[in-house]
Amino acid sequence: MKRVLILAIVVLLAGATVSAETTLEWWQFWTDPAVKPVIDSIVTEFESAHPDINVNVTDLTWSNGHEKIVIGFASGRGPDVVELGSDWIAQFAASGQIADLTDDLGADTAGFQGWDMATYEGAIYARPWILGTRVVFLNRDHLTLAGFDTTWLPVSFAQFYDAIHRIDSAGRSQGIYGWGSNTAEKHRLYKKFLPFFWSYGAQIFTDDREYCVLSSLMAVEALKQYKKLHDLYGYVDSQRGIEDAFLNGNVGVILSGDWLLKRIELEDRDINLASTLFPGPQYPGRSFKGGEFLAISEMSDHREEALTFIEFVTSPENQLRFCKANRSANPSSLTAQQDAYFQDNIHLQTFIKQIQFAKHPPVDPDWVYIEDEIEQAVEDALFGDGLPATALLKAQQQISEIMEQ
Amino acid sequence: MVRSRSIVGSIVHYVVLVAILAVMVGPLVWMARVALLDKTATLSPDSLLSTAVTLQNFIDLFTQSGMARYMFNSLFVAVAVTVGNIIFCVMVGWVLARHRSWFTRLLFVSVVIVLMIPVHIVIIPLYLICLKGGIYDTYWALILPFLINPIGIFLARQYIETIPPSMEEAARVDGASEARILFTIVMPMAKPAIAVLGVLAFITNWNSFLFPFILTSSESMRTLPVALAMLQGHQAIDWQHLMAGSTLAVLPVLALFFIMQRQIVSGVTAGGIKQ
Amino acid sequence: MTSRRLSRFLFASPWVLSFVIFWAFPLLYSLWMGFTDYRLLSRSGPEWVGFDNYVALFSDSDFLNSLKNTFIFVIGTIPVTTVIALALALLVNREFKGRGIFRSAYFLPWVTSMVVVALIFTNLFQRGGYIALLAQMVGLDVPTHGFLYDSSTALYSIMAMDVWMAVGYYMLIFLAGLKAIPDELYEAAEISGASSLRQFFTITLPLLRPVALFILVINSIKSFQVFVEIFVMTKGKFDTSTVVYFIYETGLQTQFKFGYASAAAYVLFVIIGLFSLLQFTVIRRRQPLW
Numbered sequence: 001m002k003r004v005l006i007l008a009i010v011v012l013l014a015g016a017t018v019s020a021e022t023t024l025e026w027w028q029f030w031t032d033p034a035v036k037p038v039i040d041s042i043v044t045e046f047e048s049a050h051p052d053i054n055v056n057v058t059d060l061t062w063s064n065g066h067e068k069i070v071i072g073f074a075s076g077r078g079p080d081v082v083e084l085g086s087d088w089i090a091q092f093a094a095s096g097q098i099a100d101l102t103d104d105l106g107a108d109t110a111g112f113q114g115w116d117m118a119t120y121e122g123a124i125y126a127r128p129w130i131l132g133t134r135v136v137f138l139n140r141d142h143l144t145l146a147g148f149d150t151t152w153l154p155v156s157f158a159q160f161y162d163a164i165h166r167i168d169s170a171g172r173s174q175g176i177y178g179w180g181s182n183t184a185e186k187h188r189l190y191k192k193f194l195p196f197f198w199s200y201g202a203q204i205f206t207d208d209r210e211y212c213v214l215s216s217l218m219a220v221e222a223l224k225q226y227k228k229l230h231d232l233y234g235y236v237d238s239q240r241g242i243e244d245a246f247l248n249g250n251v252g253v254i255l256s257g258d259w260l261l262k263r264i265e266l267e268d269r270d271i272n273l274a275s276t277l278f279p280g281p282q283y284p285g286r287s288f289k290g291g292e293f294l295a296i297s298e299m300s301d302h303r304e305e306a307l308t309f310i311e312f313v314t315s316p317e318n319q320l321r322f323c324k325a326n327r328s329a330n331p332s333s334l335t336a337q338q339d340a341y342f343q344d345n346i347h348l349q350t351f352i353k354q355i356q357f358a359k360h361p362p363v364d365p366d367w368v369y370i371e372d373e374i375e376q377a378v379e380d381a382l383f384g385d386g387l388p389a390t391a392l393l394k395a396q397q398q399i400s401e402i403m404e405q
Numbered sequence: 406m407v408r409s410r411s412i413v414g415s416i417v418h419y420v421v422l423v424a425i426l427a428v429m430v431g432p433l434v435w436m437a438r439v440a441l442l443d444k445t446a447t448l449s450p451d452s453l454l455s456t457a458v459t460l461q462n463f464i465d466l467f468t469q470s471g472m473a474r475y476m477f478n479s480l481f482v483a484v485a486v487t488v489g490n491i492i493f494c495v496m497v498g499w500v501l502a503r504h505r506s507w508f509t510r511l512l513f514v515s516v517v518i519v520l521m522i523p524v525h526i527v528i529i530p531l532y533l534i535c536l537k538g539g540i541y542d543t544y545w546a547l548i549l550p551f552l553i554n555p556i557g558i559f560l561a562r563q564y565i566e567t568i569p570p571s572m573e574e575a576a577r578v579d580g581a582s583e584a585r586i587l588f589t590i591v592m593p594m595a596k597p598a599i600a601v602l603g604v605l606a607f608i609t610n611w612n613s614f615l616f617p618f619i620l621t622s623s624e625s626m627r628t629l630p631v632a633l634a635m636l637q638g639h640q641a642i643d644w645q646h647l648m649a650g651s652t653l654a655v656l657p658v659l660a661l662f663f664i665m666q667r668q669i670v671s672g673v674t675a676g677g678i679k680q
Numbered sequence: 681m682t683s684r685r686l687s688r689f690l691f692a693s694p695w696v697l698s699f700v701i702f703w704a705f706p707l708l709y710s711l712w713m714g715f716t717d718y719r720l721l722s723r724s725g726p727e728w729v730g731f732d733n734y735v736a737l738f739s740d741s742d743f744l745n746s747l748k749n750t751f752i753f754v755i756g757t758i759p760v761t762t763v764i765a766l767a768l769a770l771l772v773n774r775e776f777k778g779r780g781i782f783r784s785a786y787f788l789p790w791v792t793s794m795v796v797v798a799l800i801f802t803n804l805f806q807r808g809g810y811i812a813l814l815a816q817m818v819g820l821d822v823p824t825h826g827f828l829y830d831s832s833t834a835l836y837s838i839m840a841m842d843v844w845m846a847v848g849y850y851m852l853i854f855l856a857g858l859k860a861i862p863d864e865l866y867e868a869a870e871i872s873g874a875s876s877l878r879q880f881f882t883i884t885l886p887l888l889r890p891v892a893l894f895i896l897v898i899n900s901i902k903s904f905q906v907f908v909e910i911f912v913m914t915k916g917k918f919d920t921s922t923v924v925y926f927i928y929e930t931g932l933q934t935q936f937k938f939g940y941a942s943a944a945a946y947v948l949f950v951i952i953g954l955f956s957l958l959q960f961t962v963i964r965r966r967q968p969l970w
């Protein structure tokens with residue numbers, strides 16, 4: 001009994017001293033030695049600007065961060081502030097684990113891009129931080145070898161396919177492939193297919209979200225063309241493998257993100273690089289976009305402090321610092337995008353332009369399952385014996401079933 | 406069945422043996438070759454013939470990734486489980502070997518049942534037990550469920566049954582406590598069995614992937630096999646480093662294999678290592 | 681005497697605890713979960729749904745496909761592994777110089793971590809990798825993107841790797857069985873003029889029957905649960921998903937459907953049980969099988 005009493009007193013005392021100071025738990029994914037120092041110094045600066053708030057940073061990894069967040073929320077030992085990938089927002093919003101921030105952030109949307117990805121059923125659940133998209137990278141030397149002008153870039157699918165075809169026919173004897181095609185890697189393959197899908201005008205759902213229209217004529221056409229590139233000109237490997245091959249001069253054209261620029265810079269790669277927007281039947285087409293967002297736990301007792309913190313982290317200046325360290329091309333802050341750092345680099349400009357012509361997957365709590373079905377359809381058509389039309393039809397039926405549940 | 410054979414016959418015999426040897430050991434040789442290759446070298450089958458050797462990949466693993474931590478985790482968990490297995494399996498095996506009652510019969514049945522149960526059935530419940538019990542993502546989750554295992558009990562019981570109980574009885578007459586008898590008489594006598602079950606426990610847990618993978622989520626809790634499997638899914642890793650990490654995972658087992666081959670073989674033929 | 685009794689219970693208690701907490705309870709727990717809708721992500725707790733999960737499983741093409749692949753894996757690897765293991769055992773059973781070296785070398789893959797083996801073979805199976813080179817040398821068709829990036833070869837490649845890894849282990853068990861056959865039997869056969877082939881079929885094989893049973897049972901229990909190599913090498917892509925991979929994916933990866941995954945685990949549990957029973961009854965029969 002005595003012990004319990006002492007314990008109670010200790011707990012009370014501890015509570016009393018802590019109440020003056022708030023500790024925010026922040027879970028985030030940036031562990032790369034290039035960016036981690038920036039994250040740390042942003043946190044330190046925040047703490048010195050707000051002496052009554054402590055921030056405790058927990059690092060997550062991409063391989064199992066999602067799992068940790070799910071468990072954290074489920075067990076009630078979750079974070080106050082959490083970094084979420086755009087495709088996870090709907091899932092956590094629908095299950096009530098992240099807070100509706102519409103009233104807190106709604107007035108503040110003008111200076112930032114990416115709100116569409118954080119909006120679920122009309123309410124805003126997270127603040128955009130760093131966005132990302134995919135652009136077309138080409139090896140200029142291969143283009144020249146294939147007989148193109150030194151400044152020529154494809155502006156339509158017809159020209160895009162022609163470039164790949166000509167690079168491939170000019171170079172295959174020397175081991176140069178026209179197109180880097182992804183193998184069936186989870187979470188990666190569909191991101192490569194969707195730009196084709198969207199650019200041909202296909203949609204996953206009807207606008208009112210009532211029906212899945214995955215196997216429309218446009219969609220079938222997109223998959224046929226994608227398969228054709230894969231079959232005829234494809235150097236097929238993991239994303240990493242394709243990028244290696246591209247950087248080693250074995251692949252002429254790939255679709256990739258800003259991390260490729262980072263690799264080229266950090267590894268000091270010698271490549272005659274050209275970049276351009278993803279084409280469509282006309283210019284431009286629609287690429288894939290996603291991003292990193294900051295959300296607040298519904299269970300957090302420190303919502304005000306968390307909001308202040310989120311605002312601090314995503315401020316234009318801090319985004320700029322982050323992007324420079326990580327070589328990220330798409331800060332969500334429009335002010336940051338105006339900085340000379342982005343304006344002076346032709347490839348970063350491609351990314352900044354591309355994100356205006358990019359779509360993201362529907363904000364849907366069942367997206368993980370839907371994504372799986374789409375990926376399965378592409379896999380069947382590319383690597384199995386499925387025809388594009390039947391593979392898409394099968395996925396459409398599966399997705400319709402998921403929607404009914 | 407010793408039989409005289411012609412010289413031609415035995416040459417053919419050796420040729421076949423060596424060919425199979427190449428197939429069985431070749432992949433491990435390739436692993437070591439790639440591990441010692443410079444990271445900028447392009448991999449091709451010809452790399453096998455290259456004589457260039459560098460330890461840089463290993464150095465990188467320790468300086469640029471958490472390799473030291475992964476190895477420590479693997480070692481710590483494997484050693485803890487091995488020690489637990491030695492103490493507990495002999496303890497239970499002794500009870501089973503020396504007594505016949507409804508209780509020990511029931512125990513023995515439970516041991517046999519667990520030997521037959523496919524482990525996949527406990528993946529989800531064990532995950533939830535660890536999660537709700539608050540040991541998920543801690544060393545406890547990697548150690549507690551494996552501290553005692555049916556194969557070890559089985560081996561200990563079988564061995565102790567072959568030892569006459571006269572020493573134990575003499576000690577009992579002298580007034581020694583049961584615990585004292587266990588630790589000062591049974592354990593030393595059961596050394597051969599302990600060597601077998603200990604080395605099996607160590608290798609099994611050092612190599613184990615499924616449960617360490619499922620029961621942890623932090624990078625700092627990863628064991629070597631989990632870390633290797635995760636590194637492979639990661640974007641920025643090349644074969645040279647991956648194979649260097651693999652070599653680190655194989656070396657301790659290889660060393661044990663050469664030192665304790667007899668024990669490993671006898672344990673394994675009795676139904677040992679569950680991969 | 682009572683203290684002896686007490687100590688007996690005390691010494692047995694680690695196993696009793698371990699059995700109850702880590703085996704008996706989980707077994708019942710997952711049986712129960714299989715009849716509920718239980719997901720980590722939903723805010724309501726588990727909800728009793730009767731046989732719904734089981735009904736859903738058998739119309740879930742992903743599950744059926746993983747079941748199909750699991751059967752291909754088991755039925756494809758076990759005979760090959762067993763026959764090669766027996767051949768190896770006969771090969772090293774004779775007396776000759778260096779026998780121990782060969783025996784250990786053949787067994788070496790088994791003590792290597794499955795993750796490591798899977799990583800090595802992922803490399804070997806790549807396009808332009810060692811196995812592609814060897815296949816080309818003997819005139820086989822090589823898939824353009826590598827063995828693991830092709831639905832028609834991925835699963836079989838993993839199966840081949842598993843055979844490579846396991847033969848040494850089953851060879852050892854066969855060796856133990858061969859050692860147990862008394863030499864007199866062969867001597868008697870020799871005197872009556874039986875050829876060595878005849879000796880093999882009339883003495884060796886029949887007497888190895890219990891060993892073969894043991895091998896078949898443990899190998900099939902193990903093979904039905906194939907997971908690690910799938911996880912490391914293909915992540916279930918290219919038509920390689922197996923039941924345990926399915927359990928992992930639905931139960932623990934992104935979806936956290938514990939109820940559904942537990943039901944799938946029980947389906948496999950029953951299949952393994954029936955399969956083992958079948959092997960027992962078939963092999964126990966007295967008629968020659970071979």
